[in-house]
Amino acid sequence: MSFANPFVLTTFSALMLGFGMAFYRLLLGPSLADRVVALDLITSLAVGTIALFAIATDTEPLLDVIAVVALTSFLGTIAFAYYIEVRKT
Amino acid sequence: MDIIRDIGTLGFILVGTLFILIAGLGILRMPDLFLRMSMTTKASTIGVGSLLIACMIYFDDGPSVAKAFALLIFIMLTSPVSAHMIGRAAYHDKDVILWNKTHADHFKEYTQTSHYLSGSENIDL
Numbered sequence: 001m002s003f004a005n006p007f008v009l010t011t012f013s014a015l016m017l018g019f020g021m022a023f024y025r026l027l028l029g030p031s032l033a034d035r036v037v038a039l040d041l042i043t044s045l046a047v048g049t050i051a052l053f054a055i056a057t058d059t060e061p062l063l064d065v066i067a068v069v070a071l072t073s074f075l076g077t078i079a080f081a082y083y084i085e086v087r088k089t
Numbered sequence: 090m091d092i093i094r095d096i097g098t099l100g101f102i103l104v105g106t107l108f109i110l111i112a113g114l115g116i117l118r119m120p121d122l123f124l125r126m127s128m129t130t131k132a133s134t135i136g137v138g139s140l141l142i143a144c145m146i147y148f149d150d151g152p153s154v155a156k157a158f159a160l161l162i163f164i165m166l167t168s169p170v171s172a173h174m175i176g177r178a179a180y181h182d183k184d185v186i187l188w189n190k191t192h193a194d195h196f197k198e199y200t201q202t203s204h205y206l207s208g209s210e211n212i213d214l
Binding site: 007008011014015017018019020021022024025030031032033034036037038040041044045047048051052054055060063064066067070071074077078080081082084085 | 098099102103105106107109110112113114116117122125126129133134136137140141143144147148153156157159160163164167168170171172174175177178179181182184185
């Protein structure tokens with residue numbers, strides 16, 4: 001599997017389309033919670049992109065990067081949720 | 090055997106990408122924070138899960154499969170928890186308004202005054 005494969009190129013394009021839609025909601029989002037949800041989706045998409053990139057370039061160590069990104073995303077989302085919950089107005 | 094491996098990988102990549110695309114469409118087009126959250130959490134969990142399963146099929150040696158499987162379990166465990174935290178916090182947020190066609194709002198009586206997070210008394214944000 002490589003980048004020359006048109007199927008791999010198409011899937012990368014679809015992921016980039018998802019990134020675009022999530023970034024649009026991040027800019028537009030009427031409330032802070034919308035932006036936090038958009039950030040959560042963006043990190044999920046980053047995890048998916050790294051997994052696809054690991055397959056496309058045949059580099060197995062990128063799975064460790066996925067672990068770090070997933071853990072950071074979870075902690076960041078929990079911290080934001082706590083902030084939304086305890087802030088005054 | 091190589092052909093079978095490639096077909097399995099491509100199939101799971103296709104499913105994962107489709108679900109991720111659905112998640113993107115959902116966060117763009119849904120009218121309400123909670124509907125958006127239901128789209129993104131479910132779709133992106135399944136999407137990333139299938140991409141990791143594709144990793145498990147593609148790197149077919151023991152350590153890689155174990156690593157990808159551990160990541161799959163981690164994502165399946167943490168994604169609903171973070172969605173629950175955001176939903177719980179956002180329900181009492183004044184900026185978040187429900188969609189005007191919402192049928193059921195079971196927590197109407199559960200007001201801001203009875204909402205209480207233990208340990209948050211001394212925090213001033």
